[in-house]
Amino acid sequence: MDVHRLLQSIVDSEEPSVLATIIDVNGHSYRKPGACMLFKLDGEQIGTISPGCLEHDLLERTERVWLSGEGQFEIAQYNMKPEEDAIWGEALGCGGEIRVLLEPVTGLLRELLIEAAAIVGGGRSVTLERRLVHSDITYRIRERVNDTAEPVRFTEIDNVPDRMFFTIRPRPRLVIFGAGKDAEAIYSIARNADFQLVIADWRAGMCTNERFPEALIAIGAPAEIVAELAMSRNDYLIICSHQLQQDKELLGIALPLGLAYIGIMGSKNRIRMLFETFLMPSNVRAPIGLSIGADGPYEIAVSVVAELIAVRAGRTERARRGARADGHNSYLFGGWPEQANGTAQAGIGADAGDDARQHGSSCASSMQR
Known part of the structure; x- marks a missing residue:
């Protein structure tokens, strides 16, 4: 779990950076949905989402994502099944399909992540909600009054995630x-x-x-x-x-x-x-x-x-008992799956959540390798 170090880096530095988050896994992967890392344009990387096999390709995308501006995002797709993809599959042989959301940490997203860091630092949990509608993405955070939310959940329309909930909990x-x-x-x-x-x-x-x-x-x-x-x-x-x-x-x-x-x-x-x-x-x-x-x-x-x-x-x-833990869901910012609810507004409220600020348009670029 690298989320607290990642959030602290965003608080401490205004260095241009891009947030990479695993939003879907089909088959085997080193990290599960919710795992995230931060790419800074000065070359520093915080966290990891793979044993190192994806980071180089993601790094090459970060400058483009950053230059696309506030509210823009990109979804990178990696098919690492040897029998299906000659580039990633044969080279890595990990056997899974992974989708990674790349977002520039600027504007409202950066503001809300800093706000989330303060809430978590005060010993309370917070949920970051993203909603993707066509080419638009909106953000909001909600403080968890009764922290019963499971950490990671996303829903899809036409194989594209349309809403993602990630609960950030204080470090125990x-x-x-x-x-x-x-x-x-x-x-x-x-x-x-x-x-x-x-x-x-x-x-x-x-x-x-x-x-x-x-x-x-x-x-x-x-x-x-x-x-x-x-x-x-x-x-x-x-x-x-x-x-x-x-x-x-x-x-x-x-x-x-x-x-x-x-x-x-x-x-x-x-x-x-x-x-x-x-x-x-x-x-x-x-x-x-x-x-x-x-x-x-x-x-x-x-x-x-x-x-x-x-x-x-x-x-x-x-x-x-020595049993292997199962599970498709893991932690993004320390969370577990939660039922999707609420509107696509950005801001901070209580668990019921008063809608606050609305974020502008963006455009998605989905790439298959």
Whole structure:
């Protein structure tokens, strides 16, 4: 998930850029509908939508898309089935058909993405709606009052998408209690998995910016840390201080909060001691991590972050059984499919959505390779 870094780049820089979004996949693909990346005209790229096989071709299109001006867009189509396309299919052999929407990040779209970044940064979800009617595209964003929307959905008319909904959710917060070697390993992997990271410990000397350069730091006793962070049901917690009384004190405070996830590191015997006076609810993973035969802090960290991703995606039980998660839909700006509704107006409103600004005309160029 590169969306938060992508949005921050749009906020921080006015460098001309083009947003590329996968809007449809038929067959196999490296990323699913909703995956997006940003091409800057100075050559910088943020995010990815393929292992690198599509980016070069998309890059060649970006200057044309940017120069076409506000409200213009292009849909690039790639057929990577070897038996059907001698150019893409034989060269790549990935076996899927992919359509990518290219849009210049300027005018109203840029304004709304900046607005969306502020909403998400404030801890709330927002839906970006695009509507394509013939050669026109309109935009609006709606703050999610009750965030039950699934992240990605689009509808089609004559094999062309006419309406797309993408829900952007705040990065979930991951609190790692215990700043030892285990925390260093988990931090090094989780920092690239789109979590907002917090390192918490009662030992100030272990919580340094040198060890955890991009993390927030919370120092104090367990009760002080929970109060300072105002931990809630959307938070993920890993308990790995290896100090039994500290871990047990934090566990007793955290269990009633109904957190999204509590992972506990340690042996089965140690876990029994931690839970001798507590019932173990369904949001607790103890011992922590998926069973992959991991050994040592970094392999264990891989199993832990894999479990965090599975929980975040709502696929925990299938992942723990070793089943492959299915699904056509994935994340664009962090969303899941939502029923199409509302009008083709641009602006921001509540969930019911008062229509605001209307965007002007554009022209679509659909290209098959």
